[in-house]
Structures are given as structure tokens and as C-alpha cells.
Amino acid sequence: MFLEIKNFRDVPVKKEVQLTVVGKVFRPNKKKVLALNKCLEEYFRLVNWYLNFNSTSKTFLHKNSYESAKKLFNLNTALIQTARDKAVEIVKSFNEKKKEGKVKTERPKLKRISIRFDKRCYSFAKTTNKLTPYWLTLSLNRKERVTLPVVFGERQRKFIEEALQGKWQFCTVEMVKKNGEWYAHFVLKKEIELIEPETVIGVDLGEWNIATTVAVSKQNSKPMKGKFWSGARIREIRGKYAHLRRNLQRKKRLDLVRKIGRKEERIVNQQLHIIANEIVAHAKQFEKPVIAMEKLDGIRENMNSSAKLNRRLHAWSFRKLQQYIEYKANLEGIPVVYVNPKNSSKSCHRCGHVARTKSREFRCSKCGLVYNRDLNAAINLAHALMRGMGWGSCEPPKLPDEVLTQSQDGTGEAPSVRAG
Ligand SMILES: [Zn+2]
Structure with missing residues (x-):
């Protein structure tokens, strides 16, 4: 039996991507710092005030509290609205965690907050000033505005320049106070046109190889190139920290x-970012690629139940890795499609027979295929998408021409850009 394609959606042609660029407020004078601190205090009080309504409805909050909020808090009206939105987000995520049994308190408790400015209450411009060309103006309340110089790292500046040229749309700015310093987090977005694909890159995630990719072209369903990303580095990190955790638990140092x-x-x-970058760079070298990954719904078929904590950690890593791959791929105009993973690691990619797999090797008892297990799974994911796109039959492919192994020793730069 071949893989079923449930929940299949068409390959998207356009997609909105979001990016956060962080800059530091450069040596603000005392007066400005004081104004920012006061605004933060007021904003914190306001979000807390909204939290008392314990509501997840913006409309409800607006109808029942907007007028009194305007009277009670000395803040720009746009800030009153973003504080309301934040309160709603906080209550929603608290309720989610509550459902999963991850919280101990009845109500969310606010420890710190950042101030969200939207288009109505900030402006950003580049000046001819040599030392600090970038200036951010925030309107804090009915009377006060501050204009702040913001400095960026090299990578971040590239995106800010693109945004100033109109390649990105400015959304909100979060003003974050950390260790006494102020940072501006610019949220940018743009709509990206995704290329119409010619090559499917199947990406299988697993414990042994954290990722295994294979490329299959529209013209020829024979897999072209396989590549492995070892999970050893992440296993090593996990192992080291599990050991540290056990020791600290024994000493009852729960804070640590x-x-x-x-x-x-x-x-x-950081490791996942590196791997995602490499996978996208690898995908890019093929003719008009599309990435096929498995829909992760909770428990994976091929994990044993004895390692529950392990599984949770893996599920977390897999989800993150998929998010990073999708985000970075989309930035390059590469679409990502999630396919139903049913039996993807147990089916023979050549004849479709479902076999038991125990070792690193996939052995088909029907057609006799002996193949790398992860590569077989990646091919199945690619084939699932190809069938979904109506690319004709995926007849018996032979072994890939080339199988490369990527060592994972943490080379390469972790991006400072975060997925939105
Ligand atoms: Zn077979």
C-alpha cells in the first residue's frame, strides 16, 4: 500500500514571511531613559489591569474597558490597544499551558513586559548622521515623544536597509528593557512569491540522523542525491545536560x-539553525526545489514508549527544525509542503510494501530492496508530494547516484535573525 495523502494542500504560490530585527538604543540621555522607564511602568500596570478581566476577546475588552483605560492610564491610545492585545495573547497562551497541565497558578502572573508600538505611534528614519544614522521616534503619551538613535549589527542592518528601501513592510516595534539597556525589536514582513517547483526535496527527521534529504526531479522519479545530517551533536548535548540535571536534582537545586x-x-x-541553513542551502542547488516534510502530529510511529522524556525533547527539536527550515526556505522563495507521514518509514519506496524495520537498514521482504532506512523514508515523503502534485507515477527508483554524509561539528554561523 502506498502512502495515503490526507490533508494535502496545493503548493503555496505566495507567502507572508516575518522577521524580527533587533537594534540597541545608543546612549540615550537621562531624560529619555526616564521617559521610557515611566512608560514601561505604566504599560506594565495597564497589561496587568487588562489581565484582571481574564478575557480572550479583544472586542469584549474594547467595549468594556477602553474608555476607562484612557482615563486611568497616561499612555498613547495606540499603546492602550497594543496592551490589550498583549493581555489577550498572555491569557490565551496561559490557557493553552493550563490545558497541558504546565501551570500551577490560577491566573497568569506578569513578571516583565515589553512595550509594543505600532504604526500609529512610532516612526523610523535614516538620517545623514554618521555615527548614528538610524533614529526611532516613539510617542509615549498625549504629550511626550522621544527620539532615539538605534544601532544594529551587520546582519541586522542589512534587513533594516532593505526595509527602508521598501523591500519589507514595517509592522510593530517592541521596546525591550534588558539589564538596564533598551532594545528595539522591529517586526518586518513581506509577501514572497514562491517558485513553481521542478524538484522535490524529501526531508525526513529522525533520532539517528536528525535530517535526511533526498532530491527527486519532476522529469525522472529516480532519486538524485541523498544527504544525511547526523543527530550525534544534539544527542551529545542532550546527554550532557540530562546528566547535569540529574546531579542538580539530587542536590535539590531546582533553580539551577x-x-x-x-x-x-x-x-x-543554535544547532538546529545551523542544520536548517545547510538543508536550505542544499535544496537551493537543485532546479526549482520544493521541500516535502512530514506533518508532525504528536507521537511518531517509530519511537519506543520507554523513552518518554526523550520523545518529548525530540518532538520539540523536530518541530523547531521544521519551523526554521520552512522560514529560511520561504525567504529563498522555496515552498514547503507537509505531507501525511503514515508509514513513511515503514513502506518500501520501490514497491510500497509495509515492512517492519528494526535496524538502520530497511529490508523489503517483498521485493528484496535493502536500503538506508532514513533515505527510504525521505524518498517516501518526496513521492507522497509528487503524487499529490500529479507528477505521474513514481516507479521503482534505483539507488541514488550519490550519498553524502554531512558531519555535524557545529561549523557555520548561527543566524541572529529569528523566525517569526
Ligand atoms: Zn519493496
């Missing part, structure tokens, strides 16, 4: 457990 948890997440994230 949480802290190293965040650190682990950061390090793994």
Missing part, C-alpha cells in the same frame, strides 16, 4: 535545573 534547561534549549536551537 531550570536555568540549565534554558541554556540547553539555546544551544540545541
Whole structure:
């Protein structure tokens, strides 16, 4: 039996992508810092005030509280609205976590907040000033405005320049205070035209090889090139931190457990960014690529139940990796389509027979195919998409011409750009 294609959607032709560019407010004078701090305090109070309504409806909040909020808080009316939106987002995500049993409190508790300015209450311009060409003007309340110089790193500046040239649309700016310094997070978006594909790149995710890709062309269903990304580096990081966590738990240092948890997440994230960059760069070398990945719905068929924590961590990494790949691919104009993964790792890509797999090798008891297990799965994902696009039959392909293995020793630069 061949893979079923459920939930198949057409390859998208246009897509909106979002990007966050971070700049630092450069040496603001005391008066400006004071104004920003006061605004943050007021905004924090306002979001908390909205949280008391415990509502997930913007309309409800607007009808019942907008007028009193205007009287009670000395903030620009646009800020009153973004504070309301933030409160709604906070309540929504709290309710989600509550459903999953991840929270202990009844209500969300606000620790810190950033101020969200939208188009109505900020402007951004480039001046001829040599040292600080970029200036951000924020209107804080009915009377006060501040104009701040913002500096960017090299990579971030490239995107800000593109935005100033009209290649990106400016959305909101989040003003974030961190360790006494102020940062401006610019949210940019643009609509990208995705290319009509000629080559399908199947991307299988797994524990041994975190990613395995294979390219199949529209002209010839024989897989062209396979490539592996080892999961060893991430396994090593996971192992190291699991060990550290156990030690700290024994010593009842729960504060440190949480802290190293965040650190682990950061390090793994960085690895995932590197891998996603490499996968997209690899996909780019083919004629008009489209990426096929599996729809991840909870539990994966091929993971054993004994490693529950492991599975949760993996599910998290896989989802992140897919997000990064999709985002980075879209930026390059490469569409990404999710296909139903049913039996993708258990079916023979040559004859469709569903076999049991235990080792790293896929062995088909029907047609005798012996093949790398992950590569077989990647081909199945590519074929699922090809059938979905009506690219004709995917008749028995032979072994790929070339199988490359990518070592994963963390070379390459982690992007400072974050997926939106
Ligand atoms: Zn077979």
C-alpha cells in the first residue's frame, strides 16, 4: 500500500514571511531613559489591569474597558490597544499551558513586559548622521515623544536597509528593557512569491540522523542525491545536560535545573539553525526545489514508549527544525509542503510494501530492496508530494547516484535573525 495523502494542500504560490530585527538604543540621555522607564511602568500596570478581566476577546475588552483605560492610564491610545492585545495573547497562551497541565497558578502572573508600538505611534528614519544614522521616534503619551538613535549589527542592518528601501513592510516595534539597556525589536514582513517547483526535496527527521534529504526531479522519479545530517551533536548535548540535571536534582537545586534547561534549549536551537541553513542551502542547488516534510502530529510511529522524556525533547527539536527550515526556505522563495507521514518509514519506496524495520537498514521482504532506512523514508515523503502534485507515477527508483554524509561539528554561523 502506498502512502495515503490526507490533508494535502496545493503548493503555496505566495507567502507572508516575518522577521524580527533587533537594534540597541545608543546612549540615550537621562531624560529619555526616564521617559521610557515611566512608560514601561505604566504599560506594565495597564497589561496587568487588562489581565484582571481574564478575557480572550479583544472586542469584549474594547467595549468594556477602553474608555476607562484612557482615563486611568497616561499612555498613547495606540499603546492602550497594543496592551490589550498583549493581555489577550498572555491569557490565551496561559490557557493553552493550563490545558497541558504546565501551570500551577490560577491566573497568569506578569513578571516583565515589553512595550509594543505600532504604526500609529512610532516612526523610523535614516538620517545623514554618521555615527548614528538610524533614529526611532516613539510617542509615549498625549504629550511626550522621544527620539532615539538605534544601532544594529551587520546582519541586522542589512534587513533594516532593505526595509527602508521598501523591500519589507514595517509592522510593530517592541521596546525591550534588558539589564538596564533598551532594545528595539522591529517586526518586518513581506509577501514572497514562491517558485513553481521542478524538484522535490524529501526531508525526513529522525533520532539517528536528525535530517535526511533526498532530491527527486519532476522529469525522472529516480532519486538524485541523498544527504544525511547526523543527530550525534544534539544527542551529545542532550546527554550532557540530562546528566547535569540529574546531579542538580539530587542536590535539590531546582533553580539551577531550570536555568540549565534554558541554556540547553539555546544551544540545541543554535544547532538546529545551523542544520536548517545547510538543508536550505542544499535544496537551493537543485532546479526549482520544493521541500516535502512530514506533518508532525504528536507521537511518531517509530519511537519506543520507554523513552518518554526523550520523545518529548525530540518532538520539540523536530518541530523547531521544521519551523526554521520552512522560514529560511520561504525567504529563498522555496515552498514547503507537509505531507501525511503514515508509514513513511515503514513502506518500501520501490514497491510500497509495509515492512517492519528494526535496524538502520530497511529490508523489503517483498521485493528484496535493502536500503538506508532514513533515505527510504525521505524518498517516501518526496513521492507522497509528487503524487499529490500529479507528477505521474513514481516507479521503482534505483539507488541514488550519490550519498553524502554531512558531519555535524557545529561549523557555520548561527543566524541572529529569528523566525517569526
Ligand atoms: Zn519493496
